Amino acid sequence: MNSRGRILGIMAVVCLVAASMAFGEVVCRLDVPGESVFKPKIFGDNRGHIMEATEASPCAFMYTPQATSWAYLVADFKGGELGEGDYVVVEAWLTTSRGEMASILISEKATIGDYCPTLTNRRIKLAGRQKATIVHKVKDPTAWISVGVGLDYGATNGILQVEKIRCVKATGLVEDSFEPLPANELQLPQLFLRGITESLTRLDCESFVSEGVSIKGLDSWRERLQLTLLKFEAFSALMPFRAGMYPSGGSGEIACIAPLGGRDEKLLLLRNECRREQTFTLDVRGALRSVATLRRLYNVDQAPDCPRPLGLGELVEASSESTTGFMLEFSTEGLEAGEYEGEIVLTPCDISLQERVLPCKLTVVPASLPEDMPIPVFSFEYNHSANPETMKLMLDMRINTFAVDLHRPGDFKNLHNLVKTMDSLGVRDRVKLIFVENHFLRLKHWREEDAVWLDQLVVEMERAGFKYEQWVLHIYDEVLHEQFHRAAAEIKKRYPMLMIFTDALGSDPSNASVDLMEMMRPVIDYWCPHMHTFTSLRKTFEPTMKYARTTGLPIFLYNCDSMPRAALKPARMISWYAFSEKLDGICYWSLIVSRFRFEGRMNYGLSYMIDGTMFPSRRWYQWCSGLEDYLILLQASKVNEKKARALASEVLSKYDKSDLPQVHERVRRELLDMLK
Structure with a gap:
């Protein structure tokens, strides 16, 4: 210089x-x-x-x-x-x-x-x-x-x-x-x-x-400081986690439990407190390596989501003072009952930082769950199930009802594509219902062309081999009013056996009063309340739910928190409410990315589409795990119904509490212990 x-x-x-x-x-x-x-x-x-x-x-x-x-x-x-x-x-x-x-x-x-x-x-x-x-x-x-x-x-x-x-x-x-x-x-x-x-x-x-210079205590200080400079712990998969934060309550070891052919997962968090970026690899070692899947979380609208598989030896970068999240999933498919051990190893590329090791134990309970859900489960997916890979993904998570959206009169190609995919995969016997959604019947007056389209729809469903009890029509979303009643009455007059679906309960009390429900009762075959009716608005909708039960019609339950920042608990707990309230079906809006609602902003749904490949979100995985929880609850109730329902009530009592993740994990383990 x-x-x-x-x-x-x-x-x-x-x-x-x-x-x-x-x-x-x-x-x-x-x-x-x-x-x-x-x-x-x-x-x-x-x-x-x-x-x-x-x-x-x-x-x-x-x-x-x-x-x-x-x-x-x-x-x-x-x-x-x-x-x-x-x-x-x-x-x-x-x-x-x-x-x-x-x-x-x-x-x-x-x-x-x-x-x-x-x-x-x-x-x-x-x-x-x-x-x-x-x-x-x-x-x-x-x-x-x-x-x-x-x-x-x-x-x-x-x-x-x-x-x-x-x-x-x-x-x-x-x-x-x-x-x-x-x-x-x-x-x-x-x-x-x-x-x-x-x-x-x-x-x-x-x-x-x-x-000739030595630093007193540097080595011991380095060992102590590394625990805070590079934190690596396991959390409940339900743990709330936002970009940049690092919650308390993590564990230095992993204990998972699942039935035969089941699954369990954990959230892994890495906190880099160093003042510079760190690069590392993450690996599963031991007997669990072949049954474990690691997925890295990526920020979407500042929310950690969009889990994508982490390749063997793939380098991961963590910026200074940041938190990086991972999903760890264990599948017991092909395993025998027993205990399996391994470890998750985080290896920093900086040789001055030590490896982090999380010991893992997976307990496989000697009990099998049904392959399919006993009640209909579907998502508003706007014809995406016609894609064979998407349908396989949905079947894998136990979705057994597929939705078809018919946009224009006389155009039934979306239905044809769905039927073709079902037949090519040979899964007709696993399908509970076909959910037909139509928007162009939302008119003030019934028209002759509407009757023509309805006749064509009935013929198409018959040709596809579906009886009236195997499909349902959805024409109005989240409302009950005179206009809906007139259209539904015309449909019922022409085809009394055709079933009509409404999801009006739970969104707006003025759209779903008991008076409106009484008016709609003769033309409605399915009620579908929102989760609010059992959580934050339970008292508000208590009269409408009481009336819905007196009708004897099937009652579904749905949720539509589909943004990256949405809480995970509705996705997991919707199945617990369905079991606890003895409901007849579960659905979620929506499966796919769209720009519906939210004033034109992106609605990510339950999945992300990247280069033509669909990646399930954290909410998707929690919904999937919740459906498995439903089957665990169902099997446990056959062993001791009173105890199973008491445990379900204990979990739901924590719905708005911070210790829900911990209570859920403990109760799930108790339920699986009942199946041993």
Whole structure:
């Protein structure tokens, strides 16, 4: 760096300015707190760190973590304050790891940190502990003298301990000298230990030792600090988790339980408290490797979601002071009953950071669950089930009712595509219902062309092999009114056996009063309340639910929290409410990405489409696990119905409580124990 660059660099130092000095020989004894009063000031990029002497730490310390950081102790003296003589002599007792970057600065007429036209910069040539003596010839005996001791620009991972500084004027020529002193251990403050531990590699530590400098407690501090610098724990899959946060209640070990052919999952969180990005790999080892799937979570609208499979050996980057989430799923498909052990290993690429290991145990209960749900389960999916891969994905999570949306009169290609996919996969016997949705019948008056379309629909369903009890028509969404009644009455007049569905209950009390329900009763075959009717609006909708039960019609339950920030508990608990309330079906809006509602903003639904591939969301996986919970509850009720229903009620009583994830995990384990 040229002299002007050096001056500009020094203009951005960290200054500790002496407030009072004795006349004549001035000794700035940093090992005697109180002799000098220092006031720190920070300039430049704030990357250099400095700590003044205190009673607890009688030496001053400097630490420069990057090449662009610097730090100096600076003392200013008025003319004559150092006594008489042609030379200023600065003696400093120092310990440093970067001798080539440690320096003593002397300036006349300007304080170090301002523009210094006359500046002496002496590099200290030795590392380790030493006494450095620097001599400066004074040009103006009456001029202001400024002295600085510190680490210069370029001292990456530099450490400097200043025991004391002695400044005096002298007569006669005195040469610079550097005297090695017996080595001692640097007893750095914890604040500095933290910063050093974050940036030093093991190789750097070895170089300190070889240069005669050792840091007291660095190794033990590194081990303690790593637990906070890089946290890695397991949580309940239901644990609320937002971008940037790291919840309490994590565990250093994983215990999962599932029936034969079942599944269980955990949320894994990694918190990087380092001041720089970290790269690592995540792997499953042991007997669980073949039955475990790791998925990384990606932020969608600042919410951790969109879990995508993590490849073997795939590098994962975690930015500074961030939280990275993963889904860990165990499938017991193909396993025998018993206990299986393994471990999840997080391996940082930074060799100064240790591996993190989470021991895992999977208990496989000797009980099988039915392959299919006994009640209809579907999602508003707008014809996506016609895609064979999507249908297989839906069947895998036990969806057994498929929705077809007919947009235009006379156009039944969406129905044809759905039937073709069902037949190609050979899954007709697994399908409970076909949910037919139509919007163009939402008119003030019934028209002849509406009757023509209805006749065509009935013919198409008959050709496809569906009887009236195997499909249902949905024409109005979340409302009950005269217009809906007139259209439904016309449909029933023409085809009394055709079943009509309504999901009006639970959205707006004015749209689903008992009076309106009584009006609609002769033309409705399915009620479908929203989850609000059993959670936040239970009292509000108690009269309507009471009436719905008196009708004897099937009652479904649905939810439509489908944004990335939506809570996970409705997706998991909807099945628990269906069991507890003895309901007849479950549905969710919506399966796919769309721009419906939300004033044109993206509605992500339960899945994400990336390069033509559908990736289920966390809400999807929780819905899937909730359906398995339903089957566990059903099987447990066959063993002891009173106990199973009491356990279900215990979980639902915690719906709005923070300990829902923990209570759910415990109760689920108790239910599975009932099946052993």
